Amino acid sequence: MSFEAALIGAAIHLLFWEKLPEWGTWFNRFIAALPAPLRTLYAQWRCPYCAGFWIALCLHGATGLSTLAALDVLPAFWGELATPLGWFLDALVTAVLIQFIVLALGAIRLPAMHAAMLKKEFMKAREG
Numbered sequence: 001m002s003f004e005a006a007l008i009g010a011a012i013h014l015l016f017w018e019k020l021p022e023w024g025t026w027f028n029r030f031i032a033a034l035p036a037p038l039r040t041l042y043a044q045w046r047c048p049y050c051a052g053f054w055i056a057l058c059l060h061g062a063t064g065l066s067t068l069a070a071l072d073v074l075p076a077f078w079g080e081l082a083t084p085l086g087w088f089l090d091a092l093v094t095a096v097l098i099q100f101i102v103l104a105l106g107a108i109r110l111p112a113m114h115a116a117m118l119k120k121e122f123m124k125a126r127e128g
Helices: 004-022 026-033 036-044 048-063 076-127
Strands: none
Touching: 004 026, 004 048, 004 076, 026 036, 048 076
16 A cells, blocks of 8 residues: 555645635635636635545546555456546545645644644743
8 A cells, every 4th residue: 555645635634625715815816716616626626635636536547646556457358448447446545644644734734723822821921
């Protein structure tokens, strides 16, 4: 099992759905300028599993990265369906890992932000 595709996929998801919208107005203007179907697609793909599936398919096609090497070579009886089926199944597995990574980071982020705010308030009160 290789986690490179899931880590890259989680990084892409975090970039497009959490970081770029916060880094100034250019990205939000870009999204607003898209045709309505693409804006809707962007809004609906906030789910790390849903977006992760498509990110994983694109990553596999662009880089050859896969999460489960066993899905790269399926039994011969699948014939012409072996490659697309392998990609599909690997994208499903990778999407689960992407969702887990994004949810785990979110679970860690809240207590960390709370601790940072408490430290800032403590330091401010100490200076006071």
